[in-house]
Amino acid sequence: MIIIKDPKELQKISLKLRSQGKTVALVPTMGYFHEGHLSLIDTVREKVDTVIVSLFVNPTQFAPGEDLDNYPHDLERDAKLACERGADILFAPEKSKMYYPDHSTWVEVPELAINLCGKSRPEHFRGVTTIVAKLFLTAQPHIAIFGEKDWQQLAIIKRMVRDLNMPVEVIGHPIVREASGLALSSRNVYLSNTEKELAPLIQKGLRNIKDMVDKGESEALTLTSELRSFYQKNIPGSRVDYIEIVDPDKINLLEKVSGPALCAVAIHLGKTRLIDNLLIKV
Numbered sequence: 206m207i208i209i210k211d212p213k214e215l216q217k218i219s220l221k222l223r224s225q226g227k228t229v230a231l232v233p234t235m236g237y238f239h240e241g242h243l244s245l246i247d248t249v250r251e252k253v254d255t256v257i258v259s260l261f262v263n264p265t266q267f268a269p270g271e272d273l274d275n276y277p278h279d280l281e282r283d284a285k286l287a288c289e290r291g292a293d294i295l296f297a298p299e300k301s302k303m304y305y306p307d308h309s310t311w312v313e314v315p316e317l318a319i320n321l322c323g324k325s326r327p328e329h330f331r332g333v334t335t336i337v338a339k340l341f342l343t344a345q346p347h348i349a350i351f352g353e354k355d356w357q358q359l360a361i362i363k364r365m366v367r368d369l370n371m372p373v374e375v376i377g378h379p380i381v382r383e384a385s386g387l388a389l390s391s392r393n394v395y396l397s398n399t400e401k402e403l404a405p406l407i408q409k410g411l412r413n414i415k416d417m418v419d420k421g422e423s424e425a426l427t428l429t430s431e432l433r434s435f436y437q438k439n440i441p442g443s444r445v446d447y448i449e450i451v452d453p454d455k456i457n458l459l460e461k462v463s464g465p466a467l468c469a470v471a472i473h474l475g476k477t478r479l480i481d482n483l484l485i486k487v
């Protein structure tokens with residue numbers, strides 16, 4: 206595996222690979238790899254000739270006061286893990302190589318960013334779509350893979366690719382969880398031992414809601430109120446950012462669960478904000 210820091214160099218290599226008929230996959234990440242990231246590498250490793258993993262903690266998707274400065278980072282550790290899982294190239298640019306001081310071009314999908322994380326983090330998805338568009342233009346992948354834990358991000362990226370005719374196939378990967386049910390996240394390192402014991406109840410609550418839907422409940426308000434009470438009762442000290450039921454593609458709020466529906470939550474546990482989701486009707 207080689208480590209590349211210069212976007213121009215990566216673009217040159219990728220264009221050359223493509224001209225030789227080789228297929229290329231991109232795994233965009235912000236690093237501090239866990240099994241969730243590594244399973245993304247495993248999945249595309251089987252599909253293409255060259256796997257590029259990007260590691261860039263993208264400043265434009267963090268608002269002031271969020272955890273940009275403390276975001277866990279260990280290039281040496283990540284390089285070793287990516288190499289062991291068969292990545293060919295680790296792209297780890299400096300901020301100055303990805304953004305000019307007078308950067309002024311943005312890619313936005315505002316309609317899908319109204320609810321869920323877009324509501325509490327209004328600038329977030331503009332930063333995500335802009336960096337992902339830049340990564341696509343730099344790495345020139347045939348396919349790119351994203352985890353379904355950030356479901357709204359995945360829906361937004363799919364819409365961006367569709368609307369801008371980007372020649373990239375976007376693949377979603379199911380959430381990877383600990384045996385306890387806690388969705389893997391680089392931010393789990395912030396959790397105290399007590400918080401780590403409580404965090405799996407986030408998924409437990411979502412599963413209860415799916416059971417209610419399976420038994421015939423279809424009122425979104427009844428379902429979200431039930432989940433809110435469950436978290437209040439069972440995860441003391443937690444603070445709900447949102448609990449919403451949305452259309453999985455359009456990310457608009459649903460009043461009734463009749464067709465495909467996603468229940469998505471964001472919960473503050475101590476100083477950590479955790480997100481999770483479950484398709485409650487397919």
Ligand code: PAF
Pocket residue numbers: 233234235236261263266333336337355358
């Ligand atoms: O999901 C992430 O880690 C980031 O949002 C992404 C897609 C790498 C863009 O910075």
